[in-house]
Amino acid sequence: MEYNHIEIEKKWQQYWSDNHIFEPKDDYSLPKKYVLSMFPYPSGRIHMGHVRNYTIGDAIARAYRKKGFNVLHPIGWDAFGMPAENAAISNKVHPKEWTYKNIDYMRKELSSLGLSFSKQRDFATSDPLYTKFEQAFFIDMWNKGIVYRKKGLLNWCPHDLTVLANEQVIENCCWRCGTQIEQKEMYQYYIKITDYSKELLSDLEKLEDGWPKQVLTMQRNWIGESEGLKFKLKLSDESISKLDNKFSDFEVFTTRADTIYGVTYAALSPEHAIVKYIIENSLLPVDKIEHIKAMQRVGARERAMSEKEGLYLELDFVHPLTNEKLPLWVANFVLSDYGSG
Ligand SMILES: [Zn+2]
Missing domain, CATH: 3.40.50.620 (HUPs)
Incomplete structure (x- = not known):
């Protein structure tokens, strides 16, 4: 049969x-x-x-x-x-x-x-x-302040008029229509995972025996460093007047406070308020301004994968310990969402 x-x-x-x-x-x-x-x-x-x-x-x-x-x-x-x-x-x-x-x-x-x-x-x-149930969880988190609204940069397709996830951006273009994407500042919802980063990091130790090393490393990098030092750097007098007295200092963040003495430059993200002011008021030669605008168009994920680049903003700041004048740069590897940008 x-x-x-x-x-x-x-x-x-x-x-x-x-x-x-x-x-x-x-x-x-x-x-x-x-x-x-x-x-x-x-x-x-x-x-x-x-x-x-x-x-x-x-x-x-x-x-x-x-x-x-x-x-x-x-x-x-x-x-x-x-x-x-x-x-x-x-x-x-x-x-x-x-x-x-x-x-x-x-x-x-x-x-x-x-x-x-x-x-x-x-x-x-x-x-x-x-x-x-998803809505109920979201409302609970909102009421507890774990979910909050803040302006942030998003991948934006000017053709489809939609926000795109990093995974939906292919070589800096929209995956649906191929238009070059823009970075747009919009209100969006954030989840305060930073409140839990210490707990998440220390709990990873409990997985040390059973989980592959690279999975744990990936998790650690994703959770990120939670501790660092935030401080202000003063601009030089010439730089302050160049910026029409609109800015006198800027905030920086470092996870390596022990390296401050050896600082040779500082870099701002392309989205920093000082950089925006420079562009709006054409305080740099046209080719430099175009270069910064090109940096702004690139999404966060593409930036992380692309070659590090930066350029001198023709501004200086004063080293807090040595009083030496040092150059201020704009760089594509500085994240506006990390530290203070
Ligand atoms: Zn599109």
Whole structure:
């Protein structure tokens, strides 16, 4: 007799579904296990990466069921994002319609693989059931001051009139239309992770034994240095009058206070108020001004990857310890969001 996989798999998948075999039981005496695979993005079709990924989670869930655990192995759809918007624009359909159609199709494909998900707990992150909790968390964080509003620089596409994430900027151009992006100062929401950086950094030590070194290093770099010294540097008298007495000093931040004595220059970010004033009032030759404007157009991520560059602002400041006059520069590696810019 030939093995007819289409017939046999269909038969058993139907049986599993009719008898709710993979739903967790309402029996609190059993040991519990929660097995969660990363939700797929409803991009349209299942590919081999999905097959590999969800087979691993499925094998783990099935193994725990065999060992007598009450297993919750849910599935959902990570449904928000620009790809849905892009597809909706190019196919001239509403993003909601496009997204839920894909989910229906992909759910059928996944279930034809015989994966043991809980069908009763299937949801999309765009369902009101889910978004209402996200909104509640956001409001809680806002009320506690962990979420706050502040002006910041964002990647802006002047053609699509939209903000772009760093991942949506390709070689300094919009991934959707190819227009060169701009850095635009806008109000945006921030989460005060800095309040937790000490805790996050010290807790990484607990992971020292089990986690790969480079993962821990990446986490440390991402959390960043929380301690440093903030102080003001005075501009020279000539520089103050050059700036029409509008500025007399500027704030700097360093994580290495021990190196102050050996300072040979200071650098401002291209977005610093002094730099803006210089541009608005044409206090530098045209080619230098154009160069600074070019720096301003580059997004934060591209800046981090591009060659370090800077230029002399034709201003000087006074070294706080030696009273020596030192040059003030503008540089693309100074971040306006870090320290005081
Ligand atoms: Zn665009």
